[in-house]
Amino acid sequence: DKTKKGVPRGGKTRRHDDGDHRVEDAGEGDAARARAQPQITSKGGGEEDGAGDRTLPREGEPPEQRSAGGNPVDRELEAQERQAKRRVEASAADSASVGAFDKVFSVVPNARNNRSLWGVGLMQLLWTASTLMYVSVLPIYMKQELGLSMTKIGVLEGAAVAAAFFSKVFSGIVSDALRSRTAVIFVGAMLTLACKPMFAASATIKATYGATVCFYWIFSGKIADRLSKGIRAAPTDALLADLSPGNSRSKAFSLTQSLATFGGVLGSSLTAAMLFRGASYETIFLLASVPSFLAIVVLFTAVKQPELEEEGQSAGQAQEKKEKKQGGGFGEVLRNAATLPWQFYFAALIVSTLYVARFSESFVILRAKSLGWETAALPLLLTCNQVLQGLFTYPMGVLADNLGRKQILTIGFLVLIAANAVFIGSSHPLGAVVGFLIVGLHMSMTQANTKALLTEYISPTQRGTAFAVFAVFSGFALSFGNTLAGVLNDKIAGVGCFYGGAAATTAATLLLLVYFAVVGKKEQQA
Numbered sequence: 001d002k003t004k005k006g007v008p009r010g011g012k013t014r015r016h017d018d019g020d021h022r023v024e025d026a027g028e029g030d031a032a033r034a035r036a037q038p039q040i041t042s043k044g045g046g047e048e049d050g051a052g053d054r055t056l057p058r059e060g061e062p063p064e065q066r067s068a069g070g071n072p073v074d075r076e077l078e079a080q081e082r083q084a085k086r087r088v089e090a091s092a093a094d095s096a097s098v099g100a101f102d103k104v105f106s107v108v109p110n111a112r113n114n115r116s117l118w119g120v121g122l123m124q125l126l127w128t129a130s131t132l133m134y135v136s137v138l139p140i141y142m143k144q145e146l147g148l149s150m151t152k153i154g155v156l157e158g159a160a161v162a163a164a165f166f167s168k169v170f171s172g173i174v175s176d177a178l179r180s181r182t183a184v185i186f187v188g189a190m191l192t193l194a195c196k197p198m199f200a201a202s203a204t205i206k207a208t209y210g211a212t213v214c215f216y217w218i219f220s221g222k223i224a225d226r227l228s229k230g231i232r233a234a235p236t237d238a239l240l241a242d243l244s245p246g247n248s249r250s251k252a253f254s255l256t257q258s259l260a261t262f263g264g265v266l267g268s269s270l271t272a273a274m275l276f277r278g279a280s281y282e283t284i285f286l287l288a289s290v291p292s293f294l295a296i297v298v299l300f301t302a303v304k305q306p307e308l309e310e311e312g313q314s315a316g317q318a319q320e321k322k323e324k325k326q327g328g329g330f331g332e333v334l335r336n337a338a339t340l341p342w343q344f345y346f347a348a349l350i351v352s353t354l355y356v357a358r359f360s361e362s363f364v365i366l367r368a369k370s371l372g373w374e375t376a377a378l379p380l381l382l383t384c385n386q387v388l389q390g391l392f393t394y395p396m397g398v399l400a401d402n403l404g405r406k407q408i409l410t411i412g413f414l415v416l417i418a419a420n421a422v423f424i425g426s427s428h429p430l431g432a433v434v435g436f437l438i439v440g441l442h443m444s445m446t447q448a449n450t451k452a453l454l455t456e457y458i459s460p461t462q463r464g465t466a467f468a469v470f471a472v473f474s475g476f477a478l479s480f481g482n483t484l485a486g487v488l489n490d491k492i493a494g495v496g497c498f499y500g501g502a503a504a505t506t507a508a509t510l511l512l513l514v515y516f517a518v519v520g521k522k523e524q525q526a
Contacts, residue, residue: 107255112304113243119302120240121256123185125263126295127192127232131225132267132386133288134199136379139362140369141202141281142218146211150366150494154486156219157360160226162479167230169475172468175235176461181242182305188231189299193292195224199285234471238463241455242306247401249455253448254397261393261443264386267291272379343457344466346515351450352473354508357416357501359478359485364439367423368432370494381436388440393448400449406516409453412445413509420502424495 108114142148142156175184198221206214237253244252267288274284365378373381400408419438422431458466481504488496 107252108244108248110243113306115302116304116306117240117243117252117255119298120236120243121259122302123189123295123298124236124256124260125266126291126298127189127229128260128263129267129270130192130196130288130291130295131229132264132379132382133271133291134196134285135361136268136271136365136382137275137281137284137375138199138218138222139365140375140378142215143366144375145206145281146215146218148215150489151486152215153362154483154489156222157362158479158482158486159219160222161360161482162475163223164226164230164233164475167227167471169234169468169471171231172234172238172464172466172471174464175238176464179461180305181235181239181464182299182303184235185232185239186296186299188228188233189292189296191224191228191231193289193296195221195228196285196289196292198224199288200282202285203280203282230471234467235464237451237455237467239303239305240451241458241463242460250397250400250405250449250452251394252397253451254394254400257397257444257448258390258393261386261389263291265383265390268379268382268386272376272383275376275379340462340466340469341457343519344454344469346518347450347453347456348470348473350508350511350515351454351470352477353504353511354413354416354446354450355474355477356481356484356504357420357508359481359497359501363485363489363497364423364436366489367494367498368429368436371426371432372429373432381432384433385436385440385443388437389444389447392441392444396445397448397452400452405449405453406512408445409449409512410509412442412449413505413512415445416442416505417502417509420498420505423498424502 105118106114107117139153142153148156171184171188175181178184199218202214202218202221205217240252240256241249270287271284274287361382365381368378368381369375396408396412415438419435419442422435422438426432426435454466454470455463481500484500485497488500490496492499
C-alpha cells in the first residue's frame with residue numbers, strides 16, 4: 001500500500017524551504033484511498049495563515065479505541081492526533097487574534113509569527129542605534145585622543161570583528177541544542193548593555209593610568225560589545241528563519257535589516273546632534289546604553305519563539321525524538337552539523353569572500369576625514385548611508401523573493417566594486433558622500449539576501465548550527481579583511497584598503513555565478 005504514513009499516492013511534498021510539507025496534486029482515486037487512512041492533516045490555507053487543520057479519523061472507529069493493544073502504529077497515530085489538535089488550537093488562537101496591525105503590516109501569513117518578526121526588527125533597530133552612537137566617534141577618539149596608528153586601529157577592529165563572529169559558533173550551537181533562541185539572545189543583550197559604561201569610563205581610566213592602559217580598556221570594551229553581538233546574531237538569524245516560510249524569507253530578513261538601518265540613522269543622528277552641542281565622547285558612550293536596555297524590554301514583551309520540528313517527520317517521530325534529545329541535545333547538534341548540505345558550504349564560501357571586502361566603517365570614516373570632512377559632521381555620512389539602506393533593503397528583499405536572488409546579489413556585488421573605485425579616485429569631500437551612498441545601496445541589495453541564500457537548503461533544527469559554522473568562515477574573513485585593510489592603508493596613503501576590497505569582491509562575484517550555474521544544473525537533473 002503506497003499510502004502509508006498519510007501520504008497519498010501521487011502526492012508531492014515541498015523542499016524544506018519553509019518547513020511546511022504539504023500533500024498536493026492527489027487525484028480523485030488517491031483522495032478516496034486517503035479517506036481510508038488513519039489520519040491525514042489537511043490545511044485550508046497553510047499553517048502559517050492560521051487556517052484550521054482537519055484530522056480525518058478511521059471510519060467506524062472511535063478515537064479512544066485506536067490505541068487498544070499497545071500497537072506501535074496506533075500509538076504513533078494517537079501522537080499524531082494530539083499534535084494535530086494542538087496545531088488546530090494554535091491556529092484558531094492566531095486567527096482570532098488577527099488585528100489591524102497584522103492586516104496592515106503583514107510580512108508572513110501567521111499572525112503570531114508576524115508580530116514576533118516585527119518585535120525582532122524593533123530589537124535590531126535599538127541595538128543598531130546603540131552601536132552607531134559610539135561607533136560614529138570611537139575611531140576619531142582613538143586617533144586624536146589616544147594617538148593610535150592605523151595599524152593598531154586595524155588590529156583592534158579585526159580582533160573585535162573576529163570575536164563577534166566566533167561567538168556565533170557557540171550561540172548558534174547552544175540555541176539548536178536548547179531549542180531556545182530567545183534565551184541565548186537574552187544573554188547577548190545583557191552583555192551589550194553591560195559594556196557601554198566601559199567606554200564612558202575611558203576618560204577616568206586615561207587620567208588615572210595613562211593612554212596605554214586606556215587603549216586596552218577600550219579594546220576590552222570593544223571586544224565585549226562585539227562578543228555580545230555575536231551571541232545575539234546567530235540565534236536571531238535562526239529565529240528569523242523559523243518565523244518565515246521560504247517564499248517570504250528574503251522579505252523577512254530584509255524587513256529586520258531595514259529596521260536595523262533606521263536604527264543606525266537614529267544612533268548616528270543623535271551622536272551628531274550631541275557633538276554639535278558640545279557633548280563629550282564619554283557622555284555619548286554612556287547614553288548609548290539606553291537603546292540596549294529598551295531592546296531587552298521588547299524581547300520579553302513582543303517576541304515569541306515558534307516550536308522547532310524536523311521537516312518531513314511524523315508527529316510520532318517528533319515526539320520520540322523530543323524525548324530522546326532531552327538528555328543529549330548537543331549530540332543531536334553534532335549529527336545535524338555532519339549533515340549540512342554542500343550548497344550551504346558553497347554559499348558560505350561566497351559570502352565569506354565578500355566579507356573580506358567589508359572591512360570596518362572606521363576606514364571609510366578616516367577616508368572621509370582625509371577628504372576634508374569635519375569631525376562633527378562625519379556621523380552625517382553614516383546617516384546618509386543608513387537612510388538609503390533603510391529605504392531600499394525591504395524592496396530588494398521583495399524583488400529577490402519574486403525575481404530571484406541571483407540577479408539582485410550579482411548586481412549588488414558589482415555595486416561594491418564601484419564604491420571602492422569612487423573612494424580610490426575621489427579628491428573632493430563630495431566623493432565621500434557618493435561612496436557612502438553606493439556602499440549603502442550594496443548593503444541593501446546583499447546583506448539580507450545573503451542570509452536567505454545561506455538558509456535555503458537548511459532544515460529548522462540545523463539553522464543555528466549552520467549560522468555557527470558560517471561564523472567560522474566569516475570570522476576568519478572579517479578578521480583577515482580588517483587587518484589587511486590597516487596594513488594596506490599604511491602602505492598606500494589611506495586608500496590601500498579599497499584596492500583590496502575591489503579584488504575580494506571580484507572574486508566573490510565569480511564564485512556567485514559559478515554557484516548558481518552548478519545549483520541550477522543539479523536541480524534540473526533532479
